[in-house]
Amino acid sequence: MITLKRASALILRRGVTTYQRTLCRKDGLFRVHPSVSQALAENKPVVALESTIITHGMPYPHNLSTAKEVEAIVRAEGATPATVGVIDGEVRVGLSPEELDHLAQCKSSLKVSRRDLPYVISKGLSGGTTVSGTMIAAHRAGIPVFVTGGIGGVHRDGENSLDISADLTELGRTPIAVVSAGVKSILDIGRTLEFLETQGVCVATYGASKNFPAFFSPQSGFASAYNVCDPEEAAKLIESTLTLGLQSGVLLAVPIPEEQAAAGRQIEEAIQAAVTEASDKGVTGRDVTPFILQKVNELTQGKSLQANIALIHNNAKVGSQIACALSKQKNERILKSRSHPPGKLSADSQPDIIVVGGTNVDFIAKGKTKTLHFGHTNPGSVCQSFGGVGRNIADSLSRLRQTPLFISAVGTDTNSDAVLNYCKHMNTSAVARLEDQSTATYCAVITESGELSLGLGDMDIHRHITEHYVSQFEKQLSSATLVCLDGNIPVSTINYVCSVAKNHNVNVWYEPTSVEKVGKPFLSDAWKSLSYSSPNLAELCTMNKTLGIKTPEVLPSTLDEMLRVAVTLSRPLLEHLHCLVVTLGADGVLLCGEHDAGTVSLQPRKQKKKRQLCALHYPALAVTPEETMNVSGAGDSLAGALMAGILQGKDTDSCVRMGLLAAKTSLASPHPISPTLTLDSVDPHKIQTQTWPRPRFMWIE
Structure with a gap:
């Protein structure tokens, strides 16, 4: 059997959202x-x-x-x-x-x-x-x-x-x-x-x-x-x-x-x-x-x-x-803002940011008994929700006053109707609706105690976010300030976008979706065209392994060791990447990149040059188990808010604090990206929270 913590991790990486808290918690303080x-x-x-x-x-x-x-x-x-x-x-x-x-x-x-x-x-x-x-x-x-x-x-x-x-x-x-x-x-x-x-x-x-x-x-x-x-x-x-x-x-x-x-x-x-x-x-x-x-x-x-x-x-x-x-x-x-959406193919309409990635419709079934009996109807509850790493990031950006063009693919079924209706506040004009294809779905069957009993996924449609389809938006890609790719899309599509980015000096953010998929850009020189990436420690190890670089056989458990290993593994990637955002879960986030006046430079670089490298560790904001309603969208909320801050020209400290506040907002919401997420809600100067701890500074040799 798989523990609840492990089940949550599996669900997170498949974009499944625990849409109602009642499906996963009965001891919380707040229920919608x-x-x-x-x-x-x-x-x-x-x-x-x-x-x-x-x-x-x-x-x-x-x-x-x-x-x-x-x-x-x-x-x-x-x-x-x-x-x-x-x-x-x-x-x-x-x-x-x-x-x-x-x-x-x-x-x-x-x-x-x-x-x-x-x-x-x-x-x-x-x-x-x-x-x-x-x-x-x-x-x-x-x-x-x-x-x-x-x-x-x-x-x-x-x-x-x-x-x-x-x-x-x-x-x-x-x-x-x-x-x-x-x-x-x-x-x-x-x-x-x-x-x-x-x-x-x-x-x-x-x-x-x-x-x-x-x-x-x-x-x-x-x-x-x-x-x-x-x-x-x-x-x-x-x-x-x-x-x-x-x-x-x-x-x-x-x-x-x-x-x-x-x-x-x-x-x-x-x-x-x-x-x-x-x-x-x-x-x-x-x-x-x-x-x-x-x-x-x-x-x-x-x-x-x-x-x-x-x-x-x-x-x-x-x-x-x-x-x-x-x-x-x-x-x-919302409809008026979409009547001339930034992703429409017109000479005077160019989005600052483009997100290319997956869209999922998820179902979570939770039994009401300790043991589930296969071959029989078991009492339980079932809910539908909407996920996908690319969709989540585009959702987060849209709520933070950005206008991302979201490139994805769904079927022509009732699931696609539901998810596109949910995403009315986003520019989904570049989401392909494919005949004879099913919208990506995932079903998790969970016991009363939270054990993952069975998981089924139909993600084949992600293969149809092809180089050929994405190339229709080459004009937008070549003039964007930032392009975000999630690891669900095909290797050939990643390589194509990286090629366009290299030719037009466009910054690319690569968002890994799992240890199994994180290595896609590193199978060729495509990774050298990436500017940002936000792996967790296990994904950072896989990036290095794919490049033939030796990595620890066992991941460290103490914070000091995690930071040391993360800094070491970041060094070879920073030969080409501008910045790595290493997520450490409850231990916060580690920024690794170019030193700039005592901090890590997050703003897009004009050109590649030899630079001095450093790292900053920011602890996570305190969130009690009682406040936590949903763990599935915290990482995507963090990434989306960081990107929004970068595009708005904010300093590194403000960008990271925006990201941490967005992650905390997501954890306290039944949705992966909270409907209450706004620029005001993640403005560190407006939100009264605990005293912000000073980030820990480290040089990278």
Whole structure:
């Protein structure tokens, strides 16, 4: 049997993506439901929903029926609902019907805000996420729109008690759009709006007026800074906020529908009476809101509950329409950018970077029993995902504001339809669709404990990324700044691209895909035309072996020995290569190349010359097992971000840090290349992380 670690390595090298964390981990802190993950991957609208309304906002069974009705409204508007909750110490984005029922009837559930997350998770408890708790989870999953009833705020007498909801500070530091009916009238609405302004939160009323609503009333006596009239206008506001990278949210205040607002006066009178009773009884803190809501429901004989449900239904409808408009605008922008893609054969369209490599559609089947019985149907789960080293790198580059031309091949089957639909944000105009061929697929059958039981791959189509086909793009190849090749393509194609690169002084990045394939350029002098390569230590050994250079029989296990061996094995290759990026897994990355003012030069060289060589070792960013959702795309994310940094003319330190941040983002995502990957998310000057360790410098003799 093969260990889980070995299985992960095998899967990684075949481009298989563990699309859902539930297929490979059950002890993590964060899980995204398959329907939510799939929708996000395809740029379809998703709406996040909180769960304190289930656990603390309404009595059973109204809480459960309301939660299901809200999800149904979201689906009816064309979006995917993602109710967020914590169950047995795991944050779940998207709940099954059984999980909704569990939260609705759980008598020991807690209210989970930002401050409560560590405790609830550490104790393995369950709870409903508040506005701030839901924002954190939704943002981490890549969901831009969150719908709730009303947000918290500054409590009355808050200037003395400092009782201010964490919802407000979360809006100031988490870039997500919150759609609500304003804030409850039991709060100090004026000071709440002042606090939001201090936090830099953009507040807008949804509708023709700037009147800021007070939950049960369409008017509070206060005004929002702005108003948006329809879903399209709201979506543009959200998109501009996210694009600016302000790291703060947007509050969209939706007035209660007029037909329910008629009961607002009676409800407001009941609220004032309930507030007085709460004060007389000494009810404080987080107990105030549920006490008042229950008392108001009694005083209004259920009218407040009906109005509350109607209000939430309306918010869900409006929020879903906004999410759909936001998704539509994003997809239209992608299509517009592809209407004249950089890879089209035209005299005035030349891409800076070209990626030539494989595209895979992967299936992972995981059994639910310790032993799988061949010849029988075994219970389990199956998911589909999209990989391929070349595709992953082109995906990473595309999300980092590059416009790579991706040259690959797929069949004319349903798998090709699925992968090309997934890759709408990329320029796939040079991906050949071949008749009578099957899109590359790989299937891994894994036992419940994570042992690889069986793997099957159909990669024959990679042989059709031929020299003849790629030569159609010779004009683009000869004028590109950088060409990236993955090891899946035929030797003849690699040799052809290297020949073009040599004749036109084009830099080539060679990305190995396995120990078996890494030696392809080294079977001839083609490797002398490479500028960059990013092997791991085993692949670096094979490169040397292919050239007839002696290598260690056993790879070292300590970091110092690994660095020494990597430096030694890099030396002969650097006679021609400009830079080697040796990946060391959890031990970071080693850059080997030309010395330049105390660092390794990453920028493309103008000409080959005798130079002084050195190496820099960068430790990996700390990632806990609990944070790790998917290991399949970290290396490709690293390479893509390094290339993006090089093309943007950044210094070596910035390029490497971009790569390490991209790898960390990939590890925390259920996708090989995280849909949330952006230039801002890998900007080392904008991302607050641990103190960056100083790289270790070594001379190469």
